[in-house]
């Protein structure tokens with residue numbers, strides 16, 4: 001990839017818009033707007049522009065925005081529960097413009113390792129510099145191409161401590177990488193992370209597992225990201241994922257299918273419909 005990730009830009013814009021334009025945001029992310037590029041910052045701030053964008057450029061993607069919002073909420077919830085239980089490190093894989101580590105109330109006793117392609121990371125750091133958050137002592141940047149380089153070596157060479165309890169947050173990425181890299185990364189986590197550590201991620205359902213009325217939405221989104229040069233390539237159903245995780249040695253992984261995610265987060269909200277295309281998972285190292 002020769003330029004910073006476009007999908008990372010779009011998901012950041014989605015969080016910014018949700019925070020600024022929703023009456024009662026499900027996930028509150030005020031730093032997202034600071035991390036948007038100039039164009040999306042304007043769009044997020046001015047409702048007529050937001051509405052125009054939702055009807056034009058984002059028309060094909062707008063149905064998937066609740067997934068982007070809820071995965072961030074899910075991550076926040078898991079982090080908050082683990083942080084009370086001796087969590088020492090957070091790895092954000094494919095971090096993009098994720099703002100979680102930069103919140104004023106972030107517990108800085110937790111060391112954060114952000115992994116991403118160097119070009120996206122450089123752009124993020126330039127944006128962070130504008131708000132004086134590019135050099136926080138609790139955040140380490142690990143520039144790395146998961147397709148080409150060893151994650152284990154990358155983390156180790158940047159001071160990651162494999163003996164410390166860790167949460168690995170891996171959202172918005174698993175469907176962009178090949179299945180063998182995805183499984184290889186999980187094996188590395190299972191083999192190397194301390195007991196009590198967890199890996200959380202979202203995954204994309206195979207087309208045949210997507211309900212009929214969501215299929216056109218999935219197709220539009222898939223075409224959109226492919227045209228942006230970041231095609232979806234890895235899909236898993238619940239049974240396959242369960243089987244692979246257990247084979248790797250994660251006992252009792254928690255897989256949240258769309259109905260469960262809806263029950264957990266969006267019951268009673270007509271303005272917020274979770275797309276039945278992606279699901280969440282938490283795999284704990286015992």
Ligand SMILES: C[S@@+](CC[C@H](N)C(=O)[O-])C[C@H]1O[C@@H](n2cnc3c(N)ncnc32)[C@H](O)[C@@H]1O
Pocket residue numbers: 005007008011012093094095096097098115116117120144145146147148170171172173176
């Ligand atoms: C859709 S964005 C998700 C960003 C963030 N996790 C979120 O949910 O907002 C995907 C991110 O994965 C990164 N990425 C894609 N391929 C990668 C690779 N081979 N190695 C490392 N990072 C990669 C992109 O640069 C981008 O920041």
